[in-house]
Amino acid sequence: MRHKVNKFTISAMADLPKTLSPKRLLKILKAEKNINAALALFDSASRLPSYPHSPLVFHHLLRRLSHVPNHVTRIVNLIESSRCQCPEDVPLTVIKSYTKNSMPNKALDVFQRMEGIFGCKPGIRSYNSLLNAFIESNQLDKAESFFKYFETVGLQPNLQTYNILIKISCKKKQFETAKKLLDSMWEVGFGPNLYSYGTVINGLAKSGDVEGAYKVFDEMSDRGVTPDVMCYNILTDGFFKKGDYSMANEVFDRLVEDSSVYPNVSTYNIMINGLFKCGRFDEGLVIWNRMKKNEREKDLFTYSTLIHGLCEGGSVEGAKKVYREMVESGVVVDVVTYNAMLNGLCRAGKIKECFELWESMGKESCRNIVSYNIFIRGLLENGKVDDAVSIWELLPEKGCKADSITYGVLIHGLCKSGYLNKALQILKETDDFGGDLDIFPYTSIINGLCKEGRLDEAARIVEQINNRGCILNSYVWNSLINGFILASKLESAIKLFSEMGNNGCCPNVITYNTLINGLCKAERFSEAYHFVKEMIERGWKPDMITYSLLIDGLSQGRKIHMALNLWRQVLDKGFKPDITMLNILIHGLCSSGKVEDAVHLYSEMKQWNCVPNLVTHNTLMEGLYKARDCEKALDIWGRILKYGLHPDIISYNITLKGFCSCNRISDAIRFLDDALNHGILPTAITWNIVVRAVLYDGPSM
Numbered sequence: 001m002r003h004k005v006n007k008f009t010i011s012a013m014a015d016l017p018k019t020l021s022p023k024r025l026l027k028i029l030k031a032e033k034n035i036n037a038a039l040a041l042f043d044s045a046s047r048l049p050s051y052p053h054s055p056l057v058f059h060h061l062l063r064r065l066s067h068v069p070n071h072v073t074r075i076v077n078l079i080e081s082s083r084c085q086c087p088e089d090v091p092l093t094v095i096k097s098y099t100k101n102s103m104p105n106k107a108l109d110v111f112q113r114m115e116g117i118f119g120c121k122p123g124i125r126s127y128n129s130l131l132n133a134f135i136e137s138n139q140l141d142k143a144e145s146f147f148k149y150f151e152t153v154g155l156q157p158n159l160q161t162y163n164i165l166i167k168i169s170c171k172k173k174q175f176e177t178a179k180k181l182l183d184s185m186w187e188v189g190f191g192p193n194l195y196s197y198g199t200v201i202n203g204l205a206k207s208g209d210v211e212g213a214y215k216v217f218d219e220m221s222d223r224g225v226t227p228d229v230m231c232y233n234i235l236t237d238g239f240f241k242k243g244d245y246s247m248a249n250e251v252f253d254r255l256v257e258d259s260s261v262y263p264n265v266s267t268y269n270i271m272i273n274g275l276f277k278c279g280r281f282d283e284g285l286v287i288w289n290r291m292k293k294n295e296r297e298k299d300l301f302t303y304s305t306l307i308h309g310l311c312e313g314g315s316v317e318g319a320k321k322v323y324r325e326m327v328e329s330g331v332v333v334d335v336v337t338y339n340a341m342l343n344g345l346c347r348a349g350k351i352k353e354c355f356e357l358w359e360s361m362g363k364e365s366c367r368n369i370v371s372y373n374i375f376i377r378g379l380l381e382n383g384k385v386d387d388a389v390s391i392w393e394l395l396p397e398k399g400c401k402a403d404s405i406t407y408g409v410l411i412h413g414l415c416k417s418g419y420l421n422k423a424l425q426i427l428k429e430t431d432d433f434g435g436d437l438d439i440f441p442y443t444s445i446i447n448g449l450c451k452e453g454r455l456d457e458a459a460r461i462v463e464q465i466n467n468r469g470c471i472l473n474s475y476v477w478n479s480l481i482n483g484f485i486l487a488s489k490l491e492s493a494i495k496l497f498s499e500m501g502n503n504g505c506c507p508n509v510i511t512y513n514t515l516i517n518g519l520c521k522a523e524r525f526s527e528a529y530h531f532v533k534e535m536i537e538r539g540w541k542p543d544m545i546t547y548s549l550l551i552d553g554l555s556q557g558r559k560i561h562m563a564l565n566l567w568r569q570v571l572d573k574g575f576k577p578d579i580t581m582l583n584i585l586i587h588g589l590c591s592s593g594k595v596e597d598a599v600h601l602y603s604e605m606k607q608w609n610c611v612p613n614l615v616t617h618n619t620l621m622e623g624l625y626k627a628r629d630c631e632k633a634l635d636i637w638g639r640i641l642k643y644g645l646h647p648d649i650i651s652y653n654i655t656l657k658g659f660c661s662c663n664r665i666s667d668a669i670r671f672l673d674d675a676l677n678h679g680i681l682p683t684a685i686t687w688n689i690v691v692r693a694v695l696y697d698g699p700s701m
Contacts, residue, residue, distance in 0.1 A: 020045055022054030029057065035064055039071070046078070053078075055086040059093060066097040069106070076110065076117060085119035092126055099133035107133040112679055128160045135168055143168050145681045152676070159190045166196055170203030175212065178203065182216075186223075194225060201231055205238035213238060214247070229261050233270055240274030248274055265296065273309040281310070281318045288322070303331070304340045311344025319344045335366045339374055346378025351387075354378060367398070373405050380413030385422070388413065392426075408440035415448035423448065424461070442476055450483040458483065459496050463503065474500075474508045481511065485518035493518065494527075506538070513545050520553030528553065529562050533569055542581065560592040577608055583615050590623030598623055599632070614645050618654055625658025633658055649675070653685050660693035668693060 017024075025045050032038040042061060045051050058079055065071040076094055079086060091114045098107040111130045114122050122130075127150060134143035147165065150157060157165075162185050169178035178200045185192045197220040204213035214235055220227055232255040239248035252271055255263055268291045275284035288306065303326055310319035323341050326333055338361050345354045358375060361367045372395060379388035392410055395402050407430060414423035423445055442465055449458035462480060465472060477500050484493035497515055500507050512535045519528035528550055535542055550563065567585055570577060582605060589598035602620055605612055617640045624633035637655060640647055652675040659668035672690060675682065 019050050020048055022052060022057050025051070026054070026057050026060055029060055038064065053082045053084045055084060055090055058084065058086065059090050062090065062093045062097065066093065066100060069098060069101045069103055072097045073106070080117040083119070088118075088120050088123050088126060091118045091120070091122070092129055095126060095129045095133060099129065099136050102137055104133045104137040104139060124155060124158055124161070127155060128158070128164055131161070131164050132167075135164060135171065138171070140168055140172055141684045142681060145683060149681060159185070159193065159196075162190055162192075163196050163199065166199050170199055173203070173207055175200065175204055175207070175209070179216065182219075192220075192223075192225065194228060194231075197225055198228070198231055198234075202234050205234050208242070210235060210238035210242055210244070210247070214251075226260050227258075229255070229264050229267060232258075232261070233264075233266050236267070237270045237274065240270065240277065243278065245275070245278045245280065263294075268296065269309070272306060273312070276310055276312075276315050276318065281315045284310075284315075285318065285321070304337045307337065307340045307344060311340070311347060314348075316344045316348040316350065333364070333366070335361075335368050335371065338364075338366050339368075339371055342371065343374050343378070346374065346382070349382055351379070351382055351384060367400065369400055369403050369406060372400060372402070373409050376406065377409045377413060380409070380417060383417070385414065385417055385419055389422070389426075404438035404440065408438065408444070411441035412444040415444045420445070420448045420452065427465075439473065439475055442472070443479060446476065446480055446483070450480070450487070453487075455484055455487060455489060455492060459492065459499075462496075463499075472503060472505050474505055474511060477503075477505055477507075478511050478514055482514050485514065490518055490522060490524070507535075507540075509535075509540055509543055509546065512540065513543075513549060516546060517549050520549055523553075525550075525553060525559050525562055529566050532566055536570055536575055537573065541578070542584075560588065560594065563588055577610060579610055579613055579616070582608075582610060583613075583619060586616060586623075587619050590619060590626070593627075595620075595623040595627045595629070612639075612643070614640065614648060614651065617645065618651050621651070621658065622654045625654065625661065628662055630658060630662050630664065647675075647678075647680070649680050649683055649686065652680060653683070653689060656686065656689045656693075660689055665693050 025042070028041060029038050032041060038061070042057070046053070058075060062072060062075055065075065072094060079090070091110055094110050095107045098104070098110065107130055110117065111122055111126060114120060114126065127146075131143055131146055134140070134146060143164075147157075147161075150161075162181055166178050166181050169175065169181065182192050182196060182200065185196065197216060200216050201213045201220075204210070204216065217227060217231060217235060220231075232251055235251045236248050236255075239245075239251065248271075252263075252267070255261065255267065268287060271287045272284045275281070275287065303322065306322050307319040310316070310322065319341060323333075323337075326337070338357070342354060342357055342361070345351075345357060354375065358367075361371060372391065376388045376391055379385075379391065388410065392402070392406070395406070407426075411423045411426055414420070414426065423441075427441065427445065442461075445461060446458050449455070449461065458480060462472065462476060465476075477496070481493045481496055484490070484496060493515065497507060497511065500511070512531055516528045516531055519525070519531070532542060532546065532550055535546070550566075563585065570581075582601065586598045586601055589595070589601065598620060602612060602616065605616075617636050621633045621636045624630075624636065633655070637647070637651075640651065652671055655671050656668045659665070659671070668690065672682070672686070675686075
């Protein structure tokens with residue numbers, strides 16, 4: 001058999017010398033702009049017997065691959081296996097990469113195993129980066145718990161740490177805490193910087209407390225921290241959003257008088273849009289004139305933005321004035337600017353002027369499909385259905401081809417205006433000349449039919465659309481099935497479900513879940529059970545939603561035996577259960593009080609070559625503790641350790657709660673200490689469990 005070899009690999013193997021130093025490789029990698037080629041070079045070098053791995057090369061690759069977490073993980077594994085001693089900068093880059101890619105758990109894992117992987121201990125920068133990872137993933141409680149962990153390792157926070165804590169406080173809208181942190185920073189000698197104050201100002205302004213933000217802004221200036229234009233812009237925009245024109249103007253005046261910073265394009269845009277929204281159109285134009293006087297760069301995009309802003313602010317007259325100025329000054333109006341003006345006139349209901357502008361656009365050959373889409377939408381929104389259809393009919397002779405947005409706008413607008421039959425007619429005419437359609441118009445028609453109670457017709461239109469040669473995806477079918485279920489027409493939904501396959505679209509997990517959900521709500525558990533069975537037979541893996549819907553429904557209906565029957569049929573059909581399926585069933589059994597059955601199922605997992613994971617053990621422990629069988633629950637804990645699994649905070653919380661419920665507070669505290677000793681950070685749930693137990697059983701401790 002011949003094997004395909006990546007062309008980069010071939011090139012790399014040909015170009016690299018047999019003996020290669022890390023310094024030489026680093027130079028080669030830096031010169032290679034293509035990251036795939038660079039990776040191929042690195043892989044080729046790694047296969048050379050004489051090549052010694054270097055932290056500098058690893059660091060270079062990690063920085064370039066920071067946006068591709070899979071490659072980052074591969075490099076980390078290579079560092080670990082090669083036992084390459086790296087400085088903290090290397091794992092720091094990895095932690096930041098995982099943070100940027102919303103993978104805080106991976107960042108935590110690298111932090112906890114830093115010495116084992118990279119041969120270096122985490123310093124304050126690594127602690128700060130992990131703290132930031134928790135914040136960026138919105139795990140604020142975990143971030144706060146981790147900061148408390150700083151003290152236990154004798155680590156002194158620095159300026160960056162305080163800035164991160166300020167970010168936490170602002171995200172939690174705890175602005176008093178954020179301001180106290182600013183004071184604390186001055187007290188300990190870490191003078192807050194622009195970022196420190198800017199974070200608080202931005203947080204307060206976005207929360208609606210612009211006055212509070214302004215006070216912090218004044219304090220910043222009094223303390224000698226120079227604000228940037230962004231701080232001014234945030235305050236100006238905030239006051240405008242509150243309708244406080246005078247304060248917004250005051251901030252702008254301070255910016256103009258500040259010799260260390262200057263207004264930028266965003267400043268002028270904020271002022272113009274803000275003044276327009278306050279109805280101060282003349283003053284907005286004064287700012288516009290000031291912008292011109294200061295010779296700020298303006299192009300067609302600036303004009304379009306100004307026209308759009310004026311129209312958004314309800315001042316189409318102001319937009320017309322700017323438009324006329326453009327024409328009179330000799331600036332060539334492009335299609336973007338025309339479209340902005342056309343959109344404004346449509347929104348203002350000035351249909352006569354829309355037609356006049358439309359004619360001008362035609363004479364200048366300055367119409368595109370976006371222009372048609374704007375005009376058709378505007379006409380429909382103003383009740384000019386016949387005119388909208390006429391404009392649509394002009395498209396072919398004007399040499400402009402309708403796109404999916406055109407059809408979507410037209411059909412959606414017709415449906416919304418109550419012209420459902422006309423929309424159906426357009427759909428039919430589209431079929432005659434092979435128009436390009438996406439899912440949007442189909443969905444609009446189907447929804448329109450369902451709203452009018454024409455459900456059978458909606459089902460037929462799906463069949464008709466399919467006959468047009470358009471590939472329907474599951475979204476259309478799922479929407480229709482859901483519509484029938486909402487109308488309590490389960491039989492029709494089931495019939496439509498059976499027709500999906502014949503129309504070239506196989507039901508997916510969402511389809512089954514939709515149907516199972518409807519059947520469970522109707523307490524038709526045996527039919528729901530049938531569809532889960534069919535789902536498995538068709539090769540779909542039921543997800544957590546599938547089984548949570550079914551098991552929850554069966555449990556509420558006291559029909560756990562049906563869930564067990566489903567399980568037996570899965571086995572009889574020769575399907576190999578996976579860990580997710582087994583965990584769901586164990587959870588269902590525990591929730592129904594059948595803990596012994598759950599333990600028995602757990603003991604049989606080996607016969608399917610399915611290894612229990614941490615979720616399995618956590619679920620069993622919780623069930624056993626609820627049954628007040630602490631000894632068996634402790635046995636499960638022992639198995640976690642025996643199988644080389646690492647208890648997580650959920651494991652500890654279950655154990656703590658179990659011991660506390662059995663009045664074994666001292667054992668609970670012992671496990672809490674164990675969690676801390678293993679670097680497991682307690683959460684708010686952890687402390688709630690312990691504190692409640694101490695409050696209720698304090699005298700016994």
